[in-house]
Amino acid sequence: MDNERSPLAQPFPNMPTIGGVTLRTARAHYKDWDRADLTYAEFAEGTAVAGVFTQSACPSSEVEIGREQIKNGTARALIVNAGNSNAFTGYRGREAVDQIMTQVAEHLGCASEQVFVSSTGVIGVPLPKDKARDGVAKVLTAETCTWEEAADTIATTDTFAKGATASAIVGDKTVQISAIIKGSGMIAPDMATMLGYIFTDGAIDPAFLQELLCAANQQTFSCITVDSDTSTSDTVLAFATGKAGNAPLASFDDAGADAFAAALHDVCRQMAHLVVRDGEGAQKFIAITVSGAQCDESARKIGLSIANSPLVKTAIAGEDANWGRVVMAVGKAGEPADRDKLSIGFGGIWAARNGQPVPDYDEAPVARHLKGQDINIEVDIGIGSGRATVWTCDLTHGYITINADYRS
Amino acid sequence: MDNERSPLAQPFPNMPTIGGVTLRTARAHYKDWDRADLTYAEFAEGTAVAGVFTQSACPSSEVEIGREQIKNGTARALIVNAGNSNAFTGYRGREAVDQIMTQVAEHLGCASEQVFVSSTGVIGVPLPKDKARDGVAKVLTAETCTWEEAADTIATTDTFAKGATASAIVGDKTVQISAIIKGSGMIAPDMATMLGYIFTDGAIDPAFLQELLCAANQQTFSCITVDSDTSTSDTVLAFATGKAGNAPLASFDDAGADAFAAALHDVCRQMAHLVVRDGEGAQKFIAITVSGAQCDESARKIGLSIANSPLVKTAIAGEDANWGRVVMAVGKAGEPADRDKLSIGFGGIWAARNGQPVPDYDEAPVARHLKGQDINIEVDIGIGSGRATVWTCDLTHGYITINADYRS
Secondary structure (H helix, E strand, O other): OOOOOOOOOOOOOOOOOOOOEEEEEEOOOOOOOOOOOEEEEEEOOOOEEEEEEOOOOOOOHHHHHHHHHHOOOEOOEEEEEEEEOOOOOHHHHHHHHHHHHHHHHHHHOOOHHHEEEEEEEEOOOOOOHHHHHHHHHHHHOOOEOOHHHHHHHOOOOOOOOEEEEEEEEEOOEEEEEEEEEEOOOOOOOOOOOOEEEEEEOOOEOHHHHHHHHHHHHHHOHHHEOOOOOOOOOOEEEEEEOOOOOOOOEOOOOOOOHHHHHHHHHHHHHHHHHHHHHOOOOOOOEEEEEEEEEOOHHHHHHHHHHHHOOHHHHHHHHOOOOOHHHHHHHHHOOOOOOOHHHOEEEEOOEEEEEOOEEOOOOOHHHHHHHHHOOEEEEEEEOOOOOEEEEEEEEOOOHHHHHHHHHOOO | OOOOOOOOOOOOOOOOOOOOEEEEEEOOOOOOOOOOOEEEEEEOOOOEEEEEEOOOOOOOHHHHHHHHHHOOOEOOEEEEEEEEOOOOOHHHHHHHHHHHHHHHHHHHOOOHHHEEEEEEEEOOOOOOHHHHHHHHHHHHOOOEOOHHHHHHHOOOOOOOOEEEEEEEEEOOEEEEEEEEEEOOOOOOOOOOOOEEEEEEOOOEOHHHHHHHHHHHHHHOHHHEOOOOOOOOOOEEEEEEOOOOOOOOEOOOOOOOHHHHHHHHHHHHHHHHHHHHHOOOOOOOEEEEEEEEEOOHHHHHHHHHHHHOOHHHHHHHHOOOOOHHHHHHHHHOOOOOOOHHHOEEEEOOEEEEEOOEEOOOOOHHHHHHHHHOOEEEEEEEOOOOOEEEEEEEEOOOHHHHHHHHHOOO
16 A cells, blocks of 8 residues: 555444454565555354356456355355466466465365455466465464454555445344455456455355345446456455354345345445545546436446546546536447437536537536535436446546556 | 647658549637638539448437438538537537538539538537538638648647548559548547548449448458547548549459559558547557457457557556556457467567466567557467457556546
């Protein structure tokens, strides 16, 4: 975390411990950082797991292995390596992951398939097995740590530690959810995103947990973008230890399932927003609400076309209500639209309606809105009832500075 | 042309006059510019026309009308307005185009459908009809002008005038092609691009001219991108006056058709490259050659995914051989790929082969290559014989400065 703290940063929340989850960190020295870079979470026996992963055609070994592991539905441990993504490293990368899984499984006396591994950082450098072995040995016996220390340790170019929490009443029990996430650039998740970890003491059937995570993902992580670039390592995992003692949830028919689903969705939305708030070079947080599209998925695609447009993002950076660029981004989205029914507004004020500028459009309140940190863009396609909100940040000199100077 | 001249600019070529084409410019004062902003080209009777247009779902009236006009196959005049795109202006925008078509048609004694109109500039402001009427009246009787003056007059944020020329032997005649183009930002043409005009004295059947233009477009304008943003007004028109006196070309069976097609392709490629060379903030011209893809179209899509990646573009700006970002962009393209068969090189030197870093990779010659202005990225997908080359520029602070400060 050498970069200047994002102006959109939020304080780390007060997050409850989760029964059945133990956190530890250590230094594996993957990079020349003066901080911990290896995070370990240990789970009670019987912990359920669900996950969503990058859709990249060139994923990391961690993602390939993780997709298989999820099918078993149970987890005992998570290891996160920061500073080296281990992606595009062939058999050597896979060997490093296998070694870590075996080492942790021997320590816990569990199956190696119950040990989940993630890595984030530079692409194309095999994770050094000696450093991994020493780091894992250290972390297995390290002092336990706080949520904030764990969130700091999984970070790379992030400028602040990111955590989210929520709770739900399930039957007569309170179920807690605590989550950490990292992400700053290469953010345009496609059904999954970055590295995010959700921990709950709820008792949830793994298949149902997977169903809930996929649903939340679709309206949260899949609705954010920083720079339209999709990582080879995007991963969000949810672990449910069952220590809350609630009657296990297996479907929406179970009492409290709706409440738990809402809390999980809330945590995912918080996490997704935090990633955007730490977007590389971000100065403004932008919510784009698209209504009147052919269907919800069409609205989401149009929203992402706007959110990924460098001309829209630079206009917001320049505090310019350049709605013509929004028209352009709707037009290029490849989704049904009718120019003469299209309306565009900023901060609740229509600048253009039904394919034409609003005649008595008063730019003064819009200009005031654009000077703020939280920007709202409203787009009404005018042809249906599809609706979605997506979130992004502006595109500034900071993004260029960070990414043109970063050395592989 | 207030911005600093692109470091990738090229001198305006020596372009032959085209029999049957007369050029004039005038000041319509659409913007507060101290230069001409209205361009007029008059064509001899019998001139054939072909065109390709933006695929935007929110095109300008000019594009909508142009798509209809092309079907007639003949043209007598072209008017280009610079400083106001007249896009997203509803019935008022359409009225302005109709007025211009009628005014020019009355002057020439032709059908108004034979008068083509293009406009470029800010979106959402109806083209002022009074300024258009006065400007057209002036331009119809103005002095004739040079190719370079016409190229200067169609420009907006361009930093240099762009022209291209080629010739072909058709039967016993030499057929000349001269062309002008503008474009600098909002450049990610989808089957068409920007405003480009091609003039030839060849005698070509309009349907065959359309076939040739579409084919050339697919490998030239459709293979460039500056910023992934697609304009609402993209238009390329080709006018063939027939004054060369060649036996008319109507199919590839006609003598000289191949030579003419090659010359047309050459001119389109030159024009497309010039647009990239004037990409907003561009410091480097990047050619990305993708081979081994499933098919040519898949190779083109992968190439554009790389060319549109802000992380790849900033890496090149930073002269960093960050091939991991190229892997990422291949992975997110949504096209068939196999990580373990993928190879990536810079300037003819492989950095990664078959899914792994090259063990004895010598970065020194690659570093030298990246310090130059002309950058080559080679990608071998390794699964088929599909092939394409796409062109783009790097993403620099200049792009942010131009677009965060531009006021609508």
